[in-house]
Amino acid sequence: MPASLCGTWDMISNVNFDGYMSALISVYLRKIALRLKLRKVIEQQGDQYIIKTLSTFRNYAISFKTGQVFEEFTKGLDNRHIKSTVTWQGNKLTCEQVGEKKNRGWAHWVEGDKLHLELHCDGEVCKQV
Numbered sequence: 179m180p181a182s183l184c185g186t187w188d189m190i191s192n193v194n195f196d197g198y199m200s201a202l203i204s205v206y207l208r209k210i211a212l213r214l215k216l217r218k219v220i221e222q223q224g225d226q227y228i229i230k231t232l233s234t235f236r237n238y239a240i241s242f243k244t245g246q247v248f249e250e251f252t253k254g255l256d257n258r259h260i261k262s263t264v265t266w267q268g269n270k271l272t273c274e275q276v277g278e279k280k281n282r283g284w285a286h287w288v289e290g291d292k293l294h295l296e297l298h299c300d301g302e303v304c305k306q307v
């Protein structure tokens with residue numbers, strides 16, 4: 179069993195967030211987004227998850243069951259409609275996001291007492307802890 183991702187997690191590092199965002203949105207919002215200290219709140223009941231990304235500027239939340247494709251609308255982010263599927267790959271909770279943008283997705287995992295997130299889109303990879 180992978181370590182639980184549940185809890186409230188405050189960002190301590192964020193590498194190449196601007197590069198990742200450049201694959202998705204224009205420069206104006208990126209300037210604001212780059213300054214944010216994001217908080218993740220992750221809740222789980224069985225294979226049902228809720229992941230909230232919270233900030234002083236905007237909030238974003240998704241709710242899904244692992245192994246089942248769901249319609250994701252990235253409201254307040256890049257505002258795209260994508261088909262998302264989240265599965266466990268080893269110790270990583272991994273999401274594939276199929277839509278207009280190629281090679282889009284993310285993975286969450288716990289290492290020690292820290293929550294990690296890798297976001298990718300096109301050739302860009304952002305690493306958040």
Ligand code: 1AG
Binds near residue numbers: 211256
């Ligand atoms: C995510 O995390 C969303 C995390 O899917 C937010 C990360 C990136 C934002 C994406 C594109 C930039 C678009 C607009 C920037 C404007 C505001 C930024 C506000 C961010 C806080 C909501 C993966 C996973 C589950 O944790 O969602």
